[in-house]
Amino acid sequence: MPKPTFFNLPEEKREKIINAAIDEFAEYGLEKASINRIVANSGIAKGSFYQYFEDKHDVFLHLLAVLEREKMEYFKDKHPPARNMDTFQYFRWMIKTGMEFNSAYPRLVQAVSRVMLNEGMYYLDFANIRERTTQGLRTMIRQAIQNGEVDPSVDVDLAVMIMETWSNAISNYILQEGMKQKDIMKWVRSAKTQETIDKMLYVMEYGLRKTESDFAKTFQERTTS
């Protein structure tokens, strides 16, 4: 955690620092990120940096905390559009709302997920942090299996891994493509992007193999209404 001095800083200065850190991590990842560059880009002296933070990891952990806080804030006044949704509908809502969040904080999300999904995998430091995220998914899936929505022969941990993989794949896709657009929020909300997300989630739910009820049929009511 950052030292108290950091939190005594005027907000403007604090933001300049964390923005520089976000850019640095988004560009170089955790290990290749340079404190020298961060201080240069935030216009503070090196000595000051060490009055605010312990080290590089400390800054990153703070970014994690910021992300979590902002996400909580964002989800606080969002509510699923209907009650009695099944697990897949709920997951779909979660993902879509999450992607809206991503388009609101693209650099921050990019920085954090770049580190967490790449180098973070090989550092034990983040194992427990990741674990916290999976906990929610795990209980959700357990319930879905009990409800008969998810195939019980696919065990819980495997299902968790699958849903995380999907979630990350969609998030990566949105960030990667979204950053190329001039207005990422508009792009994410566009019918085309939403349909792509729907397709991905449809495949997660029903698989790649063609069945009697395919994607076009399932989502027909949306495009015709």
Next chain:
Amino acid sequence: MPKPTFFNLPEEKREKIINAAIDEFAEYGLEKASINRIVANSGIAKGSFYQYFEDKHDVFLHLLAVLEREKMEYFKDKHPPARNMDTFQYFRWMIKTGMEFNSAYPRLVQAVSRVMLNEGMYYLDFANIRERTTQGLRTMIRQAIQNGEVDPSVDVDLAVMIMETWSNAISNYILQEGMKQKDIMKWVRSAKTQETIDKMLYVMEYGLRKTESDFAKTFQERTTS
């Protein structure tokens, strides 16, 4: 590509160097890999290194070439167990054979995929190399759509991304868990591991949602015969 001098080396020395490089890349990735450590671990002088290779990237590209060569060699005398397999059966065979290959060259695969799937994503250098891999998948999927095996409303590029994601997820799982075992080849071939792979591929094919024909039913004949 390495310089001619490298290929004139006695095989033992050459192997010692590439093994040190494999270990280095597997442990530290591409950017954090240290030439100093590589030369120290292979027992050669720094100057010699630069007589063999241009730089770090050069070594890695050589590892890529080695991997490709070994994989070709490995697949050369493996053949699908039956003709007239459908696309998903063929993909399953490909994955399983690939996982056997992984268990034969775990460190090499680990090193290469660590780099390609992480930092490699952000370096354009590897875009064309990755493209070569996807080409095969793309034609396979196009054919599968024509055959009516894959839902045509899921477009080709999306399907490619999905299958690559799955392929990587399974490979990562096998390497990560496999490296914990004392005999990785035996572990990969074990009934339990094979069943896990089957489950993953089943979910890719039919989705997470429970349907009238679930995994247990589909694979019943195997466990009872």
Next chain:
DNA sequence: TGGTCATGTGACCAGTAGGTCATATTGTAT
């Protein structure tokens, strides 16, 4: 034996990293 060419070597270079610290500046309370 002497000559020539390929190979091997490690001291050395400039650049950058993370981190420290004595000193300078600022803010605040008396």
Next chain:
DNA sequence: ATACAATATGACCTACTGGTCACATGACCA
């Protein structure tokens, strides 16, 4: 105005990086 604590600073340290090069060693042929 003075005193004291909090904050800001950048020169400086060591360690390590990728890369070079003058020289040493070895192999092979005349």
